[in-house]
Amino acid sequence: MGELRYNHAVNRAMADAMAADPTVVLFGEDVAGAGGVYGATRGLRDRYGGKRVRDTPISEAAIVGMAVGAALSGLKPIVEISFIDFMTFAMDAVVNQAAKMRTMFGGQCSVPMVLRTQHGGGAGSGPQHSQCLEAWFAHVPGLKVVCPGDPASAYGLLRAAIDDPDPVIVVEHKALYATRVPEPNSLPILSIGKAAILRPGRDLTIVSYGAALRAAAEAAGRLAAEGIETEILDLRSLQPWDEGAVLASLARTHRLLIVHEAVEAFGIGAEIAARMADVGFDELDAPILRVGAPFMPSPVAKALERRYLPNPESVIAAVRRLLA
Amino acid sequence: MGKTAPTIAKPVSNDVRLRRLYRTMLTIRRTEEALVGLLAEGLIPGFIHLSIGQEAIAAGVMDVLTPADTITSTHRGHGHAIAKGIRLDKFFAELLAKDAGACRGRGGSMHVADIAQGMLGANGIVAAGIPIALGSALAHQTLERDAVAVAFFGDGAMAEGLLHxxxxxxxxxxxxxxxxxxDNGWGEFLPTAQQIVFTLDRLAAAHGIPHVPIDGNDVASVAQAAGEIVANxxxxxxxxxxxxxxMRVGGHYEGDPQRGRDPGDLAKAAARDPLTIAAKDLSNxxxxxxxxxxxxxxxAAIAFARLAGEPGWDDAVASVYAADAA
Structure with missing residues (x-):
């Protein structure tokens, strides 16, 4: 039995989508010749040709704007923005154009485009190559945001994103590309908006996504040795997010911790906490807690970055507060 | 300003064609004049940017396009929408933000679009339509359609890096x-000569792209030049x-007092009115x-728009994502 690597799962999702639908095209910086900064697009130009898989100049605003126009005119473009930090140059096309058009044009059109990008730290890449900016996009009506935390979700969510009639931002994580799992028996296309229980538990719920799930899983393992049973919910999809699944888990455990790598303030966790404080108020036996990055740019120095990122120790400390 | 002298294109001699061009220009002119009244009546939400004096460009370029061709427009986009074939009743209903509007009253003046006609939207963001036209052109090329895309932009957009x-x-x-x-000489409230140090011909040359300057107030010249270029x-x-x-006759937006604008400049614009120029070659x-x-x-279109119903809240709320999607 082989293994499935996260970046290979991303690659396979695009390859399968391009095989199934001739209108799916891929463009971005270094996606064709170099095969992507993290190797996720390797071999696709050879398989599907230079007309459908194109290298672009370093022009994020133009290429994302082009994706919008291509989506309006019959293509299903996938654009790779190699670091989410570079999306800043493309924000007009994403926020003012793609996100608005279905509503603004009265339902005359769909904008079926996918922006693949990656976020996160761990490599000492510093303030302009390590950010987790997914909450920006989740805040904009008209956009969908997914964040795969494992190879199977990387495949299933990207396929769903490509099939989706609306613009979807797929946020991968640079520290996950080399992670691998035994080749699954099947790789289903997942539903955007559905969370998954990664680990059942009765004492508390940790809601997380992306690479932060690893800190949560490590913490849960250590806590289990003390008899503390943690339920871990992988959100997978941030916009829309699976409020029903979070509420159902909270109704079982009555304690909620949200863990993400993004800056804690004004993040995805804030939205989840606010909703659960409303619809889940009667279920709560403790205040809702969050673990996220402190309110500062990502450090370069390894020792500082280790402390900056969520880790098993910071998760366990929050769990102890939750159970106190 | 150091601009290249306009090319002298052959006039459109075909009388049927000139009458069609004149009709398009006049429809834009009379439409926008009517909008001024409707705005004063309080029937148009927001603000509107008029293209009075610039109608020859929309009319001339669109005359050489087919329904398969696509365009992107600007905040000053009424003329582009009309020349590309939007129905007038749906246009006025849209400007009045009515449910019967082309965009069900959710776009209004700055976001009017008619996708079926290839009009991919006016745009509230300067230069933002240009890459959208490129993407549409990419789709035409990839899917091997016999179609072109046209990006309209003002000279103010020349200062946006996105154009480059x-x-x-x-x-x-x-x-x-x-x-x-x-190129109407203005970028919002400031003459573009005070904003931009380069000229479009030199920018074009730097990119190896043919640049054809034309008298944009002479609809025959615009149509002739556009026809040759689009064929190529x-x-x-x-x-x-x-x-x-x-030349921009009105201000940046309808109601702009145009303080500081040279009255001689406005007189010059009046003397170069594209309708007057075209009418010279038509019978009274x-x-x-x-x-x-x-x-x-x-x-008739205004009567339809006035009576049309208001957009519904539930429909608007449900319009953000495709109904059948996850």
Missing amino acids: ECLNLAKLWNLPVLFVCE IRSGGGPAILDCHT AAVAKIETEVTADIA
């Missing part, structure tokens, strides 16, 4: 896209720029007939 990115990409990929600059683009000749010199009877017909069309 798009010229580069269009040339790099030999995209079937026409860039149409409506259709046959795989790659991107080109049509640089239309025109033809002009009068078109005037009567256009006036009636617009009156």
Whole structure:
């Protein structure tokens, strides 16, 4: 039995989508010749040709704007923005154009485009190559945001994103590309908006996504040795997010911790906490807690970055507060 | 300003065609004049940007396009929508933000679009439509359609870096896209001469893209030049720029007091009115007939728009994502 690597799962999702639908095209910086900064697009130009898989100049605003126009005119473009930090140059096309058009044009059109990008730290890449900016996009009506935390979700969510009639931002994580799992028996296309229980538990719920799930899983393992049973919910999809699944888990455990790598303030966790404080108020036996990055740019120095990122120790400390 | 002298294009001698061009221009003019009244009545939400005095560009360029061709427009986009074939009743209903509008009253003046006609939207963001036209051209090219895309932009957009990115990409990929600059000398409230140190011909040359300057107030010249350029683009000749010199008669938005604008400048614009220039080559009877017909069309469209219903809240809330998606 082989293994499935996260970046290979991303690659396979695009390859399968391009095989199934001739209108799916891929463009971005270094996606064709170099095969992507993290190797996720390797071999696709050879398989599907230079007309459908194109290298672009370093022009994020133009290429994302082009994706919008291509989506309006019959293509299903996938654009790779190699670091989410570079999306800043493309924000007009994403926020003012793609996100608005279905509503603004009265339902005359769909904008079926996918922006693949990656976020996160761990490599000492510093303030302009390590950010987790997914909450920006989740805040904009008209956009969908997914964040795969494992190879199977990387495949299933990207396929769903490509099939989706609306613009979807797929946020991968640079520290996950080399992670691998035994080749699954099947790789289903997942539903955007559905969370998954990664680990059942009765004492508390940790809601997380992306690479932060690893800190949560490590913490849960250590806590289990003390008899503390943690339920871990992988959100997978941030916009829309699976409020029903979070509420159902909270109704079982009555304690909620949200863990993400993004800056804690004004993040995805804030939205989840606010909703659960409303619809889940009667279920709560403790205040809702969050673990996220402190309110500062990502450090370069390894020792500082280790402390900056969520880790098993910071998760366990929050769990102890939750159970106190 | 150091601009290249306009090319002298052959006039459109075909009388039927000139009458069609005149009708399109007059429809835009009378429509926008009517909008002024409707705005004063309080029936139009937000603000509107008029293209009075610039109608020859929309009319001339769109005359050489087919329904399969696509355009992107600007905040000053009423003329583009009308010339590309939006129905007047749906246009006025949209401007009045009614449910029967082209965009169900959710776009209004700055976001009017008619996707089926290839009008991919007016745009509230300067230069933002240009890459959208490129993407549409990429789709035409990839799907091997016999179609071109046209990006309209004003000279104010020349200061946006996005224009440079798009010229580069269009040339790099030999995209079937026409860039149409409506150079009215203004970028919002400041003359572009006080904003921009380069000229479009030199920017075009730097990108290796043909640049054709034209008198944008002479509809025959615009149509003639656009016809030649678009034919070349259709046959795989790659991107080109049509640089239309025109004059903005009104201000940046309707109601702009235009403080500090030289009165002589406005007189010059009046003397170069594209309708007057075109009418010289038409009979008085033809002009009068078109005037009567256009006036009636617009009156009917406005009557429809006034009576149309307001958009519903539930529909609007449900419009953000596709209904059948996850």
